Amino acid sequence: MLIFEHSKPDRVNGAQQAKQPVVKHAIAEQFRRKQKPLLPEVSEMQAVRHYTRLSQKNFSIDTHFYPLGSCTMKYNPRACNTLAMLPGFLQRHPLSPDNLSQGFLSCMYDLQEILKNITGMKSVSLAPMAGAQGEFAGVAMIRAYHDANGDDARTEILVPDAAHGTNPATATMCNYKVKEIPTNADGDVDLDALKKVVGPQTAGIMLTNPSTLGVFERRIKEISKIVHDAGGLLYYDGANLNAILGKVKPGDMGFDVIHMNLHKTFSTPHGGGGPGAGPVGVSERLIPFLPVPIVAQEGDEYHLLWEKDWPQSMGRLSAFAGNAGILLRAYIYARLLGREGMERVSEYATLNANYMMVKLAEAGFELAYPNRRATHEFIVTLKKQAKNLGVNTMDFAKRLLDYGVHAPTTYFPLLVPECLLIEPTETEAKEVLDYFIEAMQKIQHEAETSAEMVKLAPHTMPVRRLDDVKAARELDLTWKGSAL
């Protein structure tokens, strides 16, 4: 049932009503709304019960193993939420004067310093509100840099074919043409192909390392040299930073700009699709172009720097100062872990991934890159199952739901057929990993003995497989009063 179907005209939730009388004439007739909006008229308990029940129809990290590759679904410590929601933080207006904001600003300044250290970049801005916005900030800075040098011949951004979709979409938003670079059989960027397309028209390259193929780009120094020698800049997509936290710094790999996904590496909530936070770090030459605001410290006082203080900035990305509450959660997480805790993140994430990879290979599953170490994630390809048994990756994914496991990322990266991208994260216990491996073996057996059953999975969810074609063809995007 939808919340609207619990609704009855003129039912009001008394405890939440403002006590001031509604003064109709306070707003002139010509501006007034004539018909009341279609909002539920339910009691407080009806609303609480409805949304509590809806929540129970979700898989989440708190309820299920969620090895969604490239998303870093690790435990979100409860303390991060509780402490970021202290009244002093929640009540602070974004335009509060500095003398009433020192507590908040000091956390932001400390976080900037921590992020500088772990990335090896020279300066950091916390402004971008998600990974894709961090990417946008990064590429816009690359453009601003070339523009400032009067170098307007650079019209292309290079993107490996394994990249996230946000990379090419971002390059387009910055008015760059996208040139795809192929990947070789071992999962590294094809250097010969790179050398052929790089040139005076190259503005830069967008790279994820470890790549979305779950392997470390071993020849990163050479890539860096090839692109820099041609006058281009290197952009680092921090989607997979969890794999290398404390082990390698993007600044040392030669990157000029990087964004981080704090909702991945710093364990801020994924929230059913956000919010994220995508701070950017830069090398020396891009510092003038950072997005504002930037937190500065003078003596014992903290304040925000805006366009007038940072005149070459690529600009402002949000109405105020970004996803402040998420940045607070990331800061709390960083303080809980500390330096040793952060190094352990990448160690145990990598241990878990390699263990699962070896065990799945032993169980007969085909690895996309069998000769490589896993990073924090790895890829299994089910192309044999699809060909021989008619049971494909989607079927395995849906059947895993019946086993109480959220499916790994499916059909991404696009260049590995029938793939599962599996990222266990460091916060899962060995027993959970063993359970997943066992579930995969059972599904394999089911695929061999009762393929139809697997193809019709899931069988235990609130709904069975949904008709996506119908959803797109017969668009039903808002409730119009028809019964469910």
Next chain:
Amino acid sequence: MPFIPHTEEDVREMLSAIGVKQIDDLFDEIPETLRARGLTEVPEGLSEMAVSRLMAERAKQDSRTLCFAGAGAYEHHIPAAVWEITTRGEFYSAYTPYQAEASQGTLQLLYEYQTMMASLTGMDVSNASLYDGASALAEAILMAVRANRKAKSKRILIPRTVHPSYRKVAHTIVRNQGIILEELDFDLKGGHIDPVSLPAEPGDFVAIVIPQPNFFGVLEDVDALTDWAHQHSALVIAVTNPLSLAVLTPPGEWGATGADIACGDGQPLGIPLSSGGPYFGFMCCRQDFVRQMPGRIIGRTTDLDGKPGFALTLQAREQHIRRSKATSNICTNQGLLVTAATIHMAMMGPAGLEKAASASHVQTMELLGKFKNVPGTTQLFNRPLFHEVVIRFDLPVEEVMCALSAQGIVGGVMLEEDYPELNNCLLICATETKTEADLDTYVDNLQRIAARL
């Protein structure tokens, strides 16, 4: 080890299964010269107890303020149940509902949200959120350029009565795509765009942005502006405060045929001030523009048994499918905030939202009345307004703000930096959260400060 469950025995078994001696061996594909030499600037880890104390101290530094600032972020009452339920792990720690069967809770909630927003704005459809109001406006501009096939130029008319930050963000995001944002000046008496001042022959343009209420809290003549734009084959992008729509004419009913795209910041619908974020951007539009919309969209469909269910739809617009040809690069949006807003709207209902909007307006008018007793202050604009007002001081306003903040009062927002002609002006807002005593505290302090300066 914080949040890592491995025992020594686990580690031994796992390493032996992999066939390496130590964890560090797993990093052997990273060239030795690149290996980091420690995170020297990151502090030592603290226990939860110690971090709790640290954060409580810092939060305390910023608390006990009395806030009369608005300017796009408003303090409203939020029912306790809203965030109690929103932060349930099942909502808080799920991700984008890629596996629809295991995400029906989030998906149905988003479908309900889309229904509520479409109705509140009077539009046909809504997406499932963007980052914030400012970036939603930028996306609306990009969308209008795609949707208005009649326009030959890439000109967008954007009044100076639109939030200055929104205009800056829009500029940042669209400027690399050859789009021209042309500013329209406002009437100094009314603080609005006077339809009479609009050019009879504006030339070819894509769309006009119409704020309601505008940045000054002033109500624009939205019907005349909408009809004028449509007469010139341009689209109308409405930027609104969603709470105001509980009492004001929704964009879908502006002028003869309504606005084409409505966007804004959802913060007044159950999101705390929290230093400016996370909030969420909303976007609604006419049915025929739905394929040009950015962001996630949820559709209702049926399962194998014909039972209704919900799924992400129209994904062919999005970056993970279309890559460089997508409608936007947005991926992660502001799902958790939409969860809160949906529960908030359900909890408040149409009556509760109307009362909150109306009471906020009444409190601001009440405060305005009390300003008559503060010498040297005048209300600047003579047009009707909604819950926010511009006051000009005969005193140096920066000193007034400073003196107020020493008393823990955020007196408003200074306008001079963005509007040089509005020197010594404050944009002031009271909401339903302010009591009579709060209003008096503000005015009494002002009187004292005015007498001293």
